[in-house]
Amino acid sequence: MKIINTLRHTLALLAILGTTGLTAIASAHEADCPYCKIKIVQNTKDQDNEVVLKAGNKRIEYRCLFCVFKDQKRYKGDLIVYAPSEKVGAPVVFKRTAGNWSGPEGAVILNTFTKHAQCSELSRAFSSKAAFDAYVKANKVVAPKALTLSEFIAVVNKPK
Amino acid sequence: MKLVSLFVLGLAAAIASAQGMPGHEMGSGAKSQSLPPMPANMPPWLAAPGADHLFYKAAPYNWSINRIPAFARDMYATGVGHAMAYEVLVTGKAPELETKVFGTIDWVLKNPPRIPVDEAAISPTFVRKYGYLEKVFDWAHTLHFQTIDVFAHPGWTDAQKEAEIERLWAFYSAQPYAITGLPMNMDVLDSFSYSKKFRTQYPKVNGLFWGYHWLQTVNYDMLYRVPVKDQLPQYGLIGERYHTEELYKTDRDFMPMTAELSPRFAKRFPQIANAFDNLHMLHDNVNDVLSSPELTEAQKQEQVKIAIYNVIATTHAGETAGEGIPDTVHDHRHPTSMPGMGWMKGSDDDEMYMSGMGWMNMGECSHCSIALPEGNVWGATVFAEGWTMTVRCLMCARDMAGETPGRAIIRAATEDPNQLLVLISDEEGNWTTNIASVVFLEKVGDHPECTDWSRAFTNLAALEKYVEENPEYKGTKPLSLTEWAALTNDTPDTYRKIDKPNPYRPDAPVETPEGGDR
Numbered sequence: 001m002k003i004i005n006t007l008r009h010t011l012a013l014l015a016i017l018g019t020t021g022l023t024a025i026a027s028a029h030e031a032d033c034p035y036c037k038i039k040i041v042q043n044t045k046d047q048d049n050e051v052v053l054k055a056g057n058k059r060i061e062y063r064c065l066f067c068v069f070k071d072q073k074r075y076k077g078d079l080i081v082y083a084p085s086e087k088v089g090a091p092v093v094f095k096r097t098a099g100n101w102s103g104p105e106g107a108v109i110l111n112t113f114t115k116h117a118q119c120s121e122l123s124r125a126f127s128s129k130a131a132f133d134a135y136v137k138a139n140k141v142v143a144p145k146a147l148t149l150s151e152f153i154a155v156v157n158k159p160k
Numbered sequence: 161m162k163l164v165s166l167f168v169l170g171l172a173a174a175i176a177s178a179q180g181m182p183g184h185e186m187g188s189g190a191k192s193q194s195l196p197p198m199p200a201n202m203p204p205w206l207a208a209p210g211a212d213h214l215f216y217k218a219a220p221y222n223w224s225i226n227r228i229p230a231f232a233r234d235m236y237a238t239g240v241g242h243a244m245a246y247e248v249l250v251t252g253k254a255p256e257l258e259t260k261v262f263g264t265i266d267w268v269l270k271n272p273p274r275i276p277v278d279e280a281a282i283s284p285t286f287v288r289k290y291g292y293l294e295k296v297f298d299w300a301h302t303l304h305f306q307t308i309d310v311f312a313h314p315g316w317t318d319a320q321k322e323a324e325i326e327r328l329w330a331f332y333s334a335q336p337y338a339i340t341g342l343p344m345n346m347d348v349l350d351s352f353s354y355s356k357k358f359r360t361q362y363p364k365v366n367g368l369f370w371g372y373h374w375l376q377t378v379n380y381d382m383l384y385r386v387p388v389k390d391q392l393p394q395y396g397l398i399g400e401r402y403h404t405e406e407l408y409k410t411d412r413d414f415m416p417m418t419a420e421l422s423p424r425f426a427k428r429f430p431q432i433a434n435a436f437d438n439l440h441m442l443h444d445n446v447n448d449v450l451s452s453p454e455l456t457e458a459q460k461q462e463q464v465k466i467a468i469y470n471v472i473a474t475t476h477a478g479e480t481a482g483e484g485i486p487d488t489v490h491d492h493r494h495p496t497s498m499p500g501m502g503w504m505k506g507s508d509d510d511e512m513y514m515s516g517m518g519w520m521n522m523g524e525c526s527h528c529s530i531a532l533p534e535g536n537v538w539g540a541t542v543f544a545e546g547w548t549m550t551v552r553c554l555m556c557a558r559d560m561a562g563e564t565p566g567r568a569i570i571r572a573a574t575e576d577p578n579q580l581l582v583l584i585s586d587e588e589g590n591w592t593t594n595i596a597s598v599v600f601l602e603k604v605g606d607h608p609e610c611t612d613w614s615r616a617f618t619n620l621a622a623l624e625k626y627v628e629e630n631p632e633y634k635g636t637k638p639l640s641l642t643e644w645a646a647l648t649n650d651t652p653d654t655y656r657k658i659d660k661p662n663p664y665r666p667d668a669p670v671e672t673p674e675g676g677d678r
């Protein structure tokens with residue numbers, strides 16, 4: 001199972017990186033997030049930060065998972081979201097197929113930011129609850145709550 | 161040594177003299193504290209009360225703009241919007257601008273007229289008071305419309321059209337109301353004591369004005385060297401963008417510039433691009449003067465005349481593009497690679513700050529940062545999110561469009577100089593093409609050679625001929641549009657980000673939506 005998971009993560013990463021090698025993704029213009037308009041935090045050697053949305057032939061970078069899900073309605077077709085996880089180069093992959101979202105079993109989402117200036121650190125995906133716990137402890141996250149994908153979608157869609 | 165000293169003294173005297181002349185306020189961000197005085201050599205026509213109405217150059221292409229009906233109607237509506245705002249400004253109703261008048265103009269923009277409307281019918285008081293200004297505006301607007309008509313005319317070749325555009329420029333320039341085709345220092349022209357009043361007090365209506373200027377400048381690359389049949393489909397995207405986004409932007413740092421939105425046209429016809437930008441800057445100056453309550457009626461009349469004087473061709477007779485006295489109204493510097501744009505705030509040779517895109521280098525590919533080829537040639541341009549960027553090759557164009565949210569247009573060269581490829585994408589990067597038999601070559605190599613290994617051809621035979629002449633591409637699979645569109649590459653390792661603050665508002669906070677679950 002571990003081998004399959006590793007293989008799946010590697011294939012996902014290859015899908016994002018395209019054909020020219022295993023370098024970290026960066027927008028050609030290091031653009032602002034299409035949703036919150038704040039500069040996208042670039043990946044580092046220790047932590048991935050860029051959330052990549054694949055919509056047809058488009059590959060759009062967002063600042064956080066919340067921004068992607070807020071902006072998803074503009075796309076009509078199926079979507080794939082490569083969300084940075086606790087491990088560099090191993091994104092948590094969410095898919096929207098025929099309008100329905102799905103994600104890997106056991107994956108949880110942190111979403112506790114109050115202002116978008118914090119969204120990159122506080123709206124993230126993790127492959128497991130254990131990884132979530134380790135992240136919130138290391139980053140001293142206040143009032144952390146591990147959300148399932150459906151709980152996260154409900155939060156995103158909650159009227160303000 | 162004596163000769164050198166004399167030269168230095170002479171140069172200093174010339175600069176001092178020029179700076180002492182009316183309208184020679186220093187730029188570089190310093191806003192003048194006093195009004196510019198009236199020049200001694202004002203052209204006599206500025207005092208003439210007559211209408212002196214001029215009309216179109218007689219030609220078979222006139223009104224060809226109507227071949228793109230939605231575009232024509234939107235252009236006609238811009239005149240109505242301008243006239244309504246000016247009438248309000250000169251009749252003491254300015255407090256209604258952001259509310260009632262904005263609503264009325266917005267209604268007109270959403271329900272545009274089918275024919276051009278005589279602005280004097282909408283703004284009789286303004287025309288009576290500022291008839292001399294209306295002559296300048298009218299004449300430049302005629303140039304706008306006739307150049308568009310030429311490009312939209314189906315009966316001529318590109319060469320014939322370009323020759324006629326040159327003739328139109330000469331026809332326009334022969335009149336005393338003509339605006340100079342020299343690049344002007346935009347920072348200087350936006351640094352008078354009254355500058356920025358209008359956009360500060362009436363941001364929504366100013367947004368409309370700058371939205372009109374966006375439309376009036378973005379259209380040229382939609383038309384230039386584009387087959388007439390391929391012009392209309394582009395307006396589906398551009399018109400939607402205009403109506404949903406560009407008209408309602410209140411956060412632009414500066415008015416849209418022709419070379420930002422139609423770089424190919426601006427490079428080919430720099431004088432016309434400059435004249436349009438100078439016209440639009442004159443609009444801004446007039447807006448600012450008319451919305452300055454501290455000015456008397458006589459001062460407003462005088463300042464409007466000075467604003468006209470600053471940009472008309474006769475004021476700059478004998479002056480040369482690329483030269484002039486820095487940071488004065490006689491500063492005609494331009495980016496080295498773009499003669500069709502004046503000096504902007506914070507400009508440094510080819511580097512300039514572009515609202516919505518950040519710092520750009522006009523001489524480099526916007527995707528891979530490799531220098532663009534010399535001369536008026538191009539690989540492609542990408543239109544997306546309201547901007548137009550020049551890139552070196554098809555791959556750069558596709559990947560740049562693919563990384564940008566929203567619909568996009570790529571206009572790209574093929575092996576046939578008479579067949580421009582026009583690709584239009586939907587929100588998800590699915591492209592449609594104006595050349596059904598288009599095929600692509602893409603054999604990724606080093607970016608400095610990307611114009612060689614990433615190309616579009618009008619048909620397979622043309623691609624095969626190219627491969628035969630360039631055997632290094634033998635065995636490379638010709639790609640259909642669908643196959644080519646599905647490819648994507650990582651950020652070019654040659655890409656160089658220009659990391660400098662926004663010169664217009666270096667300390668401005670970023671406004672963002674709220675979010676999260678707390």
